[in-house]
Amino acid sequence: MAYPRNDNPLEELILEIREQQALQSQAYKTIELNRTHLAIRSDCQKVIEQTSKKIRELKLGSNISPREYDVYMGELETKLAIYELHNPAPQKPQPCAHNITEWRLRYNRDSSTRVVEQCLSCGRNLRDRRKADSPGWEHYPIFDKSIQRVEDNEYRVWCEKRGEVVSEHLRNNRTYANFNREEFVKEYTKTNPEPTYPEYCDHPQTELTLRKFSPSNLSVVEQCQVCGKHVRSIPKKTVLDINSLSAFDENLEEQTRNIWIQWNNRLHNASKKANLEKIEEIRRKISLGEVTDEDSSTFGTYYNTEEWSKTRDRILNRDEWQCQSCHKPAQCVHHIVYDRLGRENDLDLISLCHNCHDGVHAYQDTQMYGYRMTPSEIMHSRF
Ligand SMILES: [Zn+2]
Ligand SMILES: [Zn+2]
Ligand SMILES: [Zn+2]
Ligand SMILES: [Zn+2]
Incomplete structure (x- = not known):
């Protein structure tokens, strides 16, 4: 063949x-x-x-x-297919031509008012006009929030319910969206380089220091100048003048660790935020009815x-x-x-x-x- x-x-x-x-x-x-x-x-x-x-x-x-x-078919797509089987999609509505409109008075949140043009068939607020250009605006009819086209409403409700299938799936499978953490970390570290990692010390810059464990217990200690680790102890008699040594920095190791932990926390939060944004983006796409079969590969990771x-x-x-x-x-x-x-x-x-x-x-x-x-x-x- x-x-x-x-x-x-x-x-x-x-x-x-x-x-x-x-x-x-x-x-x-x-x-x-x-x-x-x-x-x-x-x-x-x-x-x-x-x-x-x-x-x-x-x-x-x-x-x-x-x-x-x-x-x-990914798990989510299967769920969506089942939803659509039981709830066939209504006709996607044609955009409203806004043929019949009226100037109306709309209340703001703070109960002040403004003059707006409302479409009487779809209910949309089309544009605002200055009160100075609207003689008799005090007597304009009030903006009617309940106006909507049946077909718009049907389609919106269908999309919302379909979106709910996605939201629920994402709630239970937070990492579902095709978020590439490795790629993200690579990008992130370009502008936020990883500081010294405190756990494994193989840094070449070390210095002999004098470490005071107690007033009577003094040791000569090789300390890493990068991460602050106590690398090893040296017999006192091999050092000529122990009083010329600088003191062991008791804070350096903890500082290094804290700096790294803080960096890692920032990375974690940034990555979580980026992942949620990705999920949000897919959720938005789905609630708008914009997800098609072709999106399946961006959804899951088909090639894997x-x-x-x-x-x-x-x-x-x-x-x-x-x-x-x-x-x-x-x-x-x-x-x-x-x-x-x-x-x-x-x-x-x-x-x-x-x-x-x-x-x-x-x-x-x-x-x-x-x-x-x-x-x-x-x-x-x-x-
Ligand atoms: Zn070939
Ligand atoms: Zn309209
Ligand atoms: Zn070190
Ligand atoms: Zn090819």
């Missing part, structure tokens, strides 16, 4: 998508060159909308179905899962561990498209050697954003 060379629906799909991407990229460039020309800009915006829609349709309409076996390693092995075995481009031994499994990340169809994946894999990505990077090489382009290129 090997990567299927003929009758591959991906081949055509990628070319069709590429055509749309080219039109879109042209439109972006034209906008860039005609920033002040409104008519041209709006034409280009239309092209961008149409091509995005077409790309979505092509992807959805393609006859490449997601694999149905061993689909990777048993699931990905099984998939990878299966593809390498299918391709007999041979680079499908140059036929040398393969080391990588490349995603031809990422659309089904986490639940790839086997057609989405191809085995390559490091050299060809680098070549594919280097070529794609020189092309427009989102450019993917087709299977036959990959197989027939020499990198």
Whole structure:
């Protein structure tokens, strides 16, 4: 077996998508060159909308179905899938056109008032106006906080409940969000270098000192000048003039330890804060209904899962561990498209050697954003 060379629906799909991407990229460039020309800009915006829609349709309409076996799903995604099964998503509401509005009087927290324009269909506070420009404002109707569109409310409630599934999961699995602590520590120590660690002393700077354990008990002690450790005791008779020695610094070791502990506490708090922010970010995304399947890899760590390693092995075995481009031994499994990340169809994946894999990505990077090489382009290129 090997990567299927003929009758591959991906081949055509990628070319069709590429055509749309080219039109879109042209439109972006034209906008860039005609920033002040409104008519041209709006034409280009239309092209961008149409091509995005077409790309979505092509992807959805393609006859490449997601694999149905061993689909990777994180624990949270499974919970969300179950929630959505029992609570189908309501139609996402169209933005309100704010057609009917009225100037109203709105109470501030401190019970002073201001004049605002309220949309009578969605209830939004659209803008403020100075009282001086609002004759008779004392008699304006009061801002009505209860106005909302049924569809907005339905969708908001659905999102909130779905968000609650996430919050509960995160409460019980605080580290779930894909927070890379190691990476964080690396960044943090760039600006906050780790001070001397007090526990293991192998510092080269030591000095002979006189240590007074009690008025009658004097010792000559080698003290580390970096961390303050008592390195070893020296027989008094080997030292010529013990009175010339400086006193052992009884505080240095504790100071070093305290400085390190304080640094470590700061690091711990900063890392906790960054982790919570990450969780918050995901929670926000979910409560807005913005989380899609494609987010699964940023969610969990797909490439570290048993699931990905099984998939990878299966593809390498299918391709007999041979680079499908140059036929040398393969080391990588490349995603031809990422659309089904986490639940790839086997057609989405191809085995390559490091050299060809680098070549594919280097070529794609020189092309427009989102450019993917087709299977036959990959197989027939020499990198
Ligand atoms: Zn409105
Ligand atoms: Zn030391
Ligand atoms: Zn190769
Ligand atoms: Zn790749």
